[in-house]
Amino acid sequence: MAGRGGLLMLENFIGGKFLPCSSYLDSYDPSTGEVYCHVPNSGKEEVEAAVEAARAAFPGWSSRSPQERSQVLQRLADLLEQSLEELAQAESKDQGKTITLARTMDIPRAVHNFRFFASSILHHTSECTQMDHLGCLHYTVRAPVGIAALISPWNLPLYLLTWKIAPAIAAGNTVIAKPSELTSVTAWMMCRLLEKAGVPPGVVNIVFGTGPRVGEALVSHPEVPLISFTGSQPTAERIMQLSAPHCKKLSLELGGKNPAVIFEDANLAECIPTTVRSSFANQGEICLCTSRIFVQRSIYSEFLKRFVEAARMWKVGIPSDPSADMGALISKAHLEKVRSYIKKARMEGAQILCGEGVDKLNLPPRNQAGYFMLPTVITDVKDESCCMKEEIFGPVTCVVPFDSEEEVIQRANNVKYGLAATVWSGNVGRVHRVAKKLQSGLVWTNCWLIRELNLPFGGMKSSGVGREGAKDSYEFFTEVKTITVKH
Numbered sequence: 272m273a274g275r276g277g278l279l280m281l282e283n284f285i286g287g288k289f290l291p292c293s294s295y296l297d298s299y300d301p302s303t304g305e306v307y308c309h310v311p312n313s314g315k316e317e318v319e320a321a322v323e324a325a326r327a328a329f330p331g332w333s334s335r336s337p338q339e340r341s342q343v344l345q346r347l348a349d350l351l352e353q354s355l356e357e358l359a360q361a362e363s364k365d366q367g368k369t370i371t372l373a374r375t376m377d378i379p380r381a382v383h384n385f386r387f388f389a390s391s392i393l394h395h396t397s398e399c400t401q402m403d404h405l406g407c408l409h410y411t412v413r414a415p416v417g418i419a420a421l422i423s424p425w426n427l428p429l430y431l432l433t434w435k436i437a438p439a440i441a442a443g444n445t446v447i448a449k450p451s452e453l454t455s456v457t458a459w460m461m462c463r464l465l466e467k468a469g470v471p472p473g474v475v476n477i478v479f480g481t482g483p484r485v486g487e488a489l490v491s492h493p494e495v496p497l498i499s500f501t502g503s504q505p506t507a508e509r510i511m512q513l514s515a516p517h518c519k520k521l522s523l524e525l526g527g528k529n530p531a532v533i534f535e536d537a538n539l540a541e542c543i544p545t546t547v548r549s550s551f552a553n554q555g556e557i558c559l560c561t562s563r564i565f566v567q568r569s570i571y572s573e574f575l576k577r578f579v580e581a582a583r584m585w586k587v588g589i590p591s592d593p594s595a596d597m598g599a600l601i602s603k604a605h606l607e608k609v610r611s612y613i614k615k616a617r618m619e620g621a622q623i624l625c626g627e628g629v630d631k632l633n634l635p636p637r638n639q640a641g642y643f644m645l646p647t648v649i650t651d652v653k654d655e656s657c658c659m660k661e662e663i664f665g666p667v668t669c670v671v672p673f674d675s676e677e678e679v680i681q682r683a684n685n686v687k688y689g690l691a692a693t694v695w696s697g698n699v700g701r702v703h704r705v706a707k708k709l710q711s712g713l714v715w716t717n718c719w720l721i722r723e724l725n726l727p728f729g730g731m732k733s734s735g736v737g738r739e740g741a742k743d744s745y746e747f748f749t750e751v752k753t754i755t756v757k758h
């Protein structure tokens with residue numbers, strides 16, 4: 272919808288209707304730095320309206336059979352798929368990611384999220400045990416919890432929002448979703464498909480706006496008993512504080528400082544391109560991206576040379592260029608934050624081998640004010656450096672040598688996060704041993720980001736609380752009850 276100055280103007284989606292808001296935020300095109308869209312700056316009033324709509328829709332939706340809900344999800348998946356190109360274009364423009372990534376990863380995964388949970392909801396069973404000596408039978412039943420608050424970040428906008436909406440509504444909850452205020456467009460576009468898919472009014476409500484205003488109103492609302500959040504650790508802490516008085520159910524998917532552990536028997540022909548991708552895909556703005564690369568000393572020099580050559584080949588371009596490997600970072604503030612780590616690394620005496628401040632970025636004149644930076648490789652950096660400890664969430668990766676298996680496990684685990692790791696070795700025994708000892712919710716060996724949605728996804732330590740996936744999401748989005756029958 273066109274608004275002020277011909278710019279796109281989004282509206283909240285509450286109770287099946289698009290509703291304007293009394294104030295709006297500017298949303299920027301990361302590839303030019305220009306405002307191109309206005310996003311509702313919602314607050315308490317909009318959350319109240321959404322809670323009312325979600326409450327009214329709950330009895331009808333939760334009493335439908337899983338088969339009926341599954342059919343609605345399947346239709347929504349089909350409609351999203353029919354709009355794949357339009358959604359990919361919008362995601363790429365709004366987020367700064369390449370059109371190729373939006374076409375091949377973000378939107379297909381959003382479609383798959385609905386198809387996957389439409390299917391998995393049909394296959395859950397409950398537990399039953401017997402105590403014959405007491406004449407008792409025990410069994411469990413599960414029921415949807417109620418109104419779910421779903422808060423998602425800006426890095427994989429529709430991908431992560433649908434990863435929450437699909438299991439929540441498949442299990443019979445109604446939802447109030449809040450996408451990041453920086454990337455709201457594809458969520459709004461999806462709302463246009465809900466009625467046609469057969470989603471009843473009030474089952475999916477979307478309120479747009481900032482964390483402190485609408486996010487806090489949502490997570491502290493007494494009638495919202497569960498929250499699924501993906502984002503930063505400080506925000507998760509705030510959500511925990513606000514929800515504590517109500518003992519809400521929480522699923523928190525947070526950041527990472529993910530190691531790649533590369534042994535001397537690794538297949539470098541596979542390892543190097545995959546580790547370039549795991550470091551720089553989506554501008555390094557994926558919580559699963561590699562940001563500490565530990566390489567066994569005997570292959571360190573060779574690895575470093577080949578890795579830097581490959582990183583230099585990783586093409587930074589405007590998001591609409593289908594040959595670009597990397598687009599623009601999300602915002603000016605984020606670009607500055609990422610750059611500040613390179614500055615700190617230099618001050619600490621580390622070497623920047625390629626990228627920021629070393630190589631030249633070539634951009635068309637129209638994109639000179641966009642939030643671009645080159646893939647950057649840091650070395651000669653200490654494990655205690657902030658570049659090796661903190662989540663940078665940009666196209667920056669550190670490479671350091673190691674000598675032994677025990678040493679590298681200890682160093683890889685020596686951060687507060689525990690989300691994802693990769694291990695590269697041709698020795699099967701070592702791969703299993705190291706994977707088991709890494710403090711990480713996910714370990715990919717000789718590969719990266721191959722997702723099996725049936726299995727638990729999430730992190731340990733400061734990387735989160737809880738897991739999501741077929742069974743885990745079902746358990747999170749339902750409340751279980753144990754019933755005992757004496758016969």
Ligand SMILES: NC(=O)C1=CN([C@@H]2O[C@H](COP(=O)(O)OP(=O)(O)OC[C@H]3O[C@@H](n4cnc5c(N)ncnc54)[C@H](O)[C@@H]3O)[C@@H](O)[C@H]2O)C=CC1
Pocket residue numbers: 422423424425426449450451452480481482483485486487490501502503504506507509510524525526527557558605662663664
């Ligand atoms: N999955 C991940 O690991 C992600 C990590 N990050 C990390 O977080 C850093 C900051 O990015 P942000 O966008 O600021 O992340 P954030 O955690 O502030 O934002 C994530 C979502 O939470 C909402 N939010 C923010 N404050 C809130 C509050 N008080 N109550 C309720 N909701 C709130 C935001 O509006 C957004 O929808 C990044 O540089 C990166 O390091 C960011 C996005 C995803």
Ligand SMILES: N/C(=C\C=C\C(=O)O)C(=O)O
Pocket residue numbers: 424426427431434501502524556557558559722728
């Ligand atoms: N949570 C994030 C990525 C999840 C990926 C997946 O489920 O496949 C993130 O980057 O924030």
